[in-house]
Amino acid sequence: EAQVTQNPRYLITVTGKKLTVTCSQNMNHEYMSWYRQDPGLGLRQIYYSMNVEVTDKGDVPEGYKVSRKEKRNFPLILESPSPNQTSLYFCASRERMSTNEQFFGPGTRLTVL
Amino acid sequence: RKEVEQDPGPFNVPEGATVAFNCTYSNSASQSFFWYRQDCRKEPKLLMSVYSSGNEDGRFTAQLNRASQYISLLIRDSKLSDSATYLCVVNRGTDKLIFGTGTRLQVFP
Numbered sequence: 001e002a003q004v005t006q007n008p009r010y011l012i013t014v015t016g017k018k019l020t021v022t023c024s025q026n027m028n029h030e031y032m033s034w035y036r037q038d039p040g041l042g043l044r045q046i047y048y049s050m051n052v053e054v055t056d057k058g059d060v061p062e063g064y065k066v067s068r069k070e071k072r073n074f075p076l077i078l079e080s081p082s083p084n085q086t087s088l089y090f091c092a093s094r095e096r097m098s099t100n101e102q103f104f105g106p107g108t109r110l111t112v113l
Numbered sequence: 114r115k116e117v118e119q120d121p122g123p124f125n126v127p128e129g130a131t132v133a134f135n136c137t138y139s140n141s142a143s144q145s146f147f148w149y150r151q152d153c154r155k156e157p158k159l160l161m162s163v164y165s166s167g168n169e170d171g172r173f174t175a176q177l178n179r180a181s182q183y184i185s186l187l188i189r190d191s192k193l194s195d196s197a198t199y200l201c202v203v204n205r206g207t208d209k210l211i212f213g214t215g216t217r218l219q220v221f222p
Contacts, residue, residue, distance in 0.1 A: 031208075040121075042214035043157070043200070050208075058209075090156055098204045099145045104156035 002027045006091050006105035013081055014113050021076045021108050023091030029103075030096045032074040033058070034066065036087040037107075043090065049074055050096070081112040116140055117203050119213040126220055130191050134216045136201030137183045145204035146177055148186050150197045151215065157200055160186075191220045 045058030049068040091105040146163035163175040201213035
């Protein structure tokens with residue numbers, strides 16, 4: 001089954017404790033993204049990757065890092081989480097062209113205390 | 114001003130009703146347009162792409178007006194299962210998708 005998976009689905013952590021949210025897709029997509037979704041602000045792109053070893057900042061990259069060592073995986077790293085990073089996070093992938101459908105993972109609900 | 118604007122709703126309609134949502138975008142270089150559906154606390158999923166000539170998929174009709182920079186979604190014969198948030202999505206022209214904040218629809222019996 002074609003899908004994007006994320007782990008963990010739910011996470012409660014404390015300020016400053018490094019964490020990684022994993023994302024994996026099995027559709028051989030080149031393009032992958034991370035978004036955060038907050039009430040009244042919609043989905044905002046954090047980072048994206050056009051292909052292996054090619055990543056770039058989205059609209060809200062501060063406080064986040066990513067890597068793309070393999071085509072299928074695109075982990076999101078929070079080196080020192082803060083309460084303003086409490087949000088619902090989605091990983092997404094699609095074929096290179098932006099006219100193509102974007103597939104989302106099930107989401108990770110993160111709470112930083 | 115947001116790059117993609119939608120009325121947040123909620124739109125509360127009875128089963129069988131016809132409902133329409135509009136979305137405006139500010140970047141005239143935008144090239145691709147979509148409607149995504151998002152159920153509560155779930156991931157967004159593509160509902161339909163929007164083409165210049167307008168397109169229909171069953172009970173759903175999407176229209177694009179480039180001159181006025183707006184997109185519309187019409188849902189006919191609403192079902193309870195149509196209750197969700199509908200996201201307007203625009204390609205900025207730089208391979209990036211911009212999401213509206215969504216319009217919430219609630220269909221009641």
